[in-house]
Amino acid sequence: MKVPKRILPLVNDGLVDEVIRPLMSGKEADVFVVRCGSQIRCAKIYKEPEKRGFKQAVQYQEGRKVRNSRRARAMQKGSKFGRKEQEQSWQNTEVDALYKLASAGVRVPKPFGCFDGVLLMELITDSDGLEAPRLNDVSMSTEQAIEDHAIVIQDVVKMLCAGLIHGDLSEFNILVDEDGPVIIDLPQVIDAAANNSAKMFLERDVNRITDYYSEFAPELRQSQYAKEIWALYEAGELLPDVELTGQFEESDEIADVDTVMQEIKVAMIEEMERRERLAADA
Secondary structure (H helix, E strand, O other), X not given: OOOOOOOHHHHHOOOOOEEEEEEEEOOOEEEEEEEEOOEEEEEEEEOOHHHOOOOOHHHHHOOOOOOOHHHHHHHHHOOHHHHHHHHHHHHHHHHHHHHHHHHOOOOOXXXXXXXXXXXXXXXXXXXXXXXXXXXXXXXXOHHHHHHHHXXXXXXXHHHHHOOEEOOOOOHHHEEEEOXXXXXXXXXXXXXXXXXXXXXHHHHHHHHHHHHHHOOOOHHHHHOOHHHHXXXXXXXXXXXXXXXXXXXXXXOOOOOOHHHHHHHHHHHHHHHHHHHHHHHHHO
8 A cells, every 4th residue: 555654754764664554543543554574553643633633731731741941841832842842742651551551561562763753563363363452343241241341441550550540531542352351542651640630531441341241241330440559549549460359438537627737737837936946057
């Protein structure tokens, strides 16, 4: 087939030897099956910002760190250079996340680098060597649904322990190979500690996946995995291999606002006294 314009530089540089066929077109990228030497991989071409389906990119990107201060200022100002750097940051986020999550034991495609907006990565295949189907195209037994749901939930836990939340997890961005679910599509990944909407994203991810698997295993509908995971995370008790129950009881304890405000007032007075002592000793 004709080589897409965005992949042509990779062909010229010897990174890609052949574009075999289109694989899929999503809301943020088009994906092609390519040959790199003797290996069959996939090339993900990120769409231009105005053509992407994500309309709330700012909410996803909240809390992401930019090491170079000049780039950070340019991105805040929205200059042409800043927009280019913002786009580069959006693309690099997925590559960084793939490496980080693979190290954390999460099943994700192996990345081979991002070049001018084209991400080369492992092609996930089924037992016959064909492209693995997406979860939404797979039918399964109740037992299989419960087993695979547990795998995905455990991967969500591993992600959160690594400081990340997928942010757009659903049956449309999970592939299923012979070993089970593989999570894909991570350019919108959330920094759990720095994003004010982290809890909302985590709960939405978990609830979407649970809702889908519950079509095959209705007993999952009553589970409370999202709340259980977040409560453990907030308490600093979430571990990659934690055994979840899917149960969670809301606390009936009402916050003692007067006590909290009194503690704040005392702390402020102590700080003022400390500063006065330092000034007197100077």
